[in-house]
Amino acid sequence: MDFELDDDQVAYIETARQFAAKALAPHAAEWDAEAVFPKDVLREAGGLGFMALYTPESVGGMGLSRLDASLIFEELAGGCTSTAAFMTIHNMALWMIASFGDEALREQFCPTLISGEKLASYCLTEPGAGSDAASLRTTARIDGDAYVLNGQKAFISGAGDTDVLVVMARVADGKGPRPGAKGISSFVVPADADGISYGRKEAKMGWNSQPTRAITFEDVRIPAGQRLGAEGEGFRIAMKGLDGGRINIATTAVGTAQAALDASARYVHERQQFGGPISQFQSVQFKLADMTTDLVAARQMVRMAASRLDAQHPEATVYCAMAKRFATDVAFEVCNEAVQLHGGYGYIREYPLERHLRDVRVHQILEGTNEIMRVIISRRVLMEGATEVIR
Numbered sequence: 001m002d003f004e005l006d007d008d009q010v011a012y013i014e015t016a017r018q019f020a021a022k023a024l025a026p027h028a029a030e031w032d033a034e035a036v037f038p039k040d041v042l043r044e045a046g047g048l049g050f051m052a053l054y055t056p057e058s059v060g061g062m063g064l065s066r067l068d069a070s071l072i073f074e075e076l077a078g079g080c081t082s083t084a085a086f087m088t089i090h091n092m093a094l095w096m097i098a099s100f101g102d103e104a105l106r107e108q109f110c111p112t113l114i115s116g117e118k119l120a121s122y123c124l125t126e127p128g129a130g131s132d133a134a135s136l137r138t139t140a141r142i143d144g145d146a147y148v149l150n151g152q153k154a155f156i157s158g159a160g161d162t163d164v165l166v167v168m169a170r171v172a173d174g175k176g177p178r179p180g181a182k183g184i185s186s187f188v189v190p191a192d193a194d195g196i197s198y199g200r201k202e203a204k205m206g207w208n209s210q211p212t213r214a215i216t217f218e219d220v221r222i223p224a225g226q227r228l229g230a231e232g233e234g235f236r237i238a239m240k241g242l243d244g245g246r247i248n249i250a251t252t253a254v255g256t257a258q259a260a261l262d263a264s265a266r267y268v269h270e271r272q273q274f275g276g277p278i279s280q281f282q283s284v285q286f287k288l289a290d291m292t293t294d295l296v297a298a299r300q301m302v303r304m305a306a307s308r309l310d311a312q313h314p315e316a317t318v319y320c321a322m323a324k325r326f327a328t329d330v331a332f333e334v335c336n337e338a339v340q341l342h343g344g345y346g347y348i349r350e351y352p353l354e355r356h357l358r359d360v361r362v363h364q365i366l367e368g369t370n371e372i373m374r375v376i377i378s379r380r381v382l383m384e385g386a387t388e389v390i391r
């Protein structure tokens with residue numbers, strides 16, 4: 001077992017760290033306050049390969065492993081959580097097109113998504129279908145050699161500002177919508193297709209450098225060739241995307257918490273109270289000790305889950321769920337303790353701590369809530385012999 005990073009991985013981290021320090025961190029507070037979606041910076045990130053990290057090289061992506069991608073996303077999140085998190089969603093949607101689209105579809109959509117010139121959204125959640133995503137009601141009615149989409153999506157990251165939508169919808173034929181998860185297919189839809197309209201930009205607690213909107217599909221006609229994979233495979237494809245997505249949400253939470261921890265470790269030496277630095281108090285020292293311990297554990301868990309996903313380990317889904325649950329809970333706690341260590345300065349916007357806390361909170365909610373992660377884990381653990389295998 002080797003816990004050391006190799007030379008390539010060290011170089012990836014260094015490149016991402018430099019980009020985060022130069023292109024993200026100096027602007028993160030302003031993007032948050034003004035709700036700016038920095039498309040030009042996303043294009044710049046595309047130039048470095050960050051918008052297509054695990055898209056196969058054969059399609060023009062970087063072809064990195066999930067583990068290597070997680071190292072990069074962690075660093076980017078240290079610069080701006082919200083912008084890095086959008087990059088992960090774009091990476092996930094692009095990977096789905098690159099992996100499950102046919103050649104014509106890949107040629108049509110991938111090059112400009114890889115370069116970051118165009119951006120993608122992942123559209124699964126609906127107003128009535130969140131945790132129970134397989135109950136979604138958006139339909140794709142078969143009409144000759146086309147599908148006609150009708151329905152509504154909610155909480156879609158990037159929506160209204162992205163160019164390509166990966167949409168999960170229920171196929172309907174003469175007998176009506178097909179039931180269950182096997183009735184769902186995935187489609188690649190140009191974001192400006194006739195019949196698509198967008199809701200208002202949601203006012204959010206965090207993740208303010210990327211817009212979130214509802215989408216309505218009204219008789220949106222798309223060629224049958226824009227389906228990903230076979231008919232009825234859409235939910236499986238969406239969940240495959242989310243396995244990697246959960247690693248990304250976990251690793252960006254770790255990166256954010258690391259930034260909060262770094263700031264705290266510096267601050268306790270600077271801040272003077274009772275005649276000396278607050279680092280003299282054992283309660284402060286122990287807080288930093290626990291934050292560091294928990295964060296190192298979370299990071300290792302994310303990397304282990306990413307390695308299992310790379311190795312197509314049979315229990316990879318469970319490891320991804322455990323990593324997402326654990327790392328995002330730890331990250332929130334670390335950011336919260338960092339606010340506490342900064343006292344009143346932790347609560348004001350002049351310092352980044354309150355932003356880290358607001359940004360990281362949603363990582364416990366999306367790409368499957370942490371309760372749904374527990375559902376996935378416990379369902380497996382309750383099977384005979386599972387605890388012999390999941391260790």
Ligand SMILES: Cc1cc2nc3c(=O)[nH]c(=O)nc-3n(C[C@H](O)[C@H](O)[C@H](O)COP(=O)(O)OP(=O)(O)OC[C@H]3O[C@@H](n4cnc5c(N)ncnc54)[C@H](O)[C@@H]3O)c2cc1C
Binds near residue numbers: 121132365
């Ligand atoms: C900022 C933001 C960005 C998002 N971006 C996207 C996106 O790009 N694409 C996309 O498709 N979606 C996106 N989402 C949607 C997100 O994935 C959902 O909000 C999430 O899956 C939860 O669904 P819900 O909000 O409907 O909550 P609900 O499913 O209604 O859950 C409410 C509560 O009930 C609990 N609960 C539900 N079922 C169970 C159960 N079986 N056992 C125990 N507890 C349960 C949940 O854990 C939660 O605490 C985004 C959400 C936000 C806030």
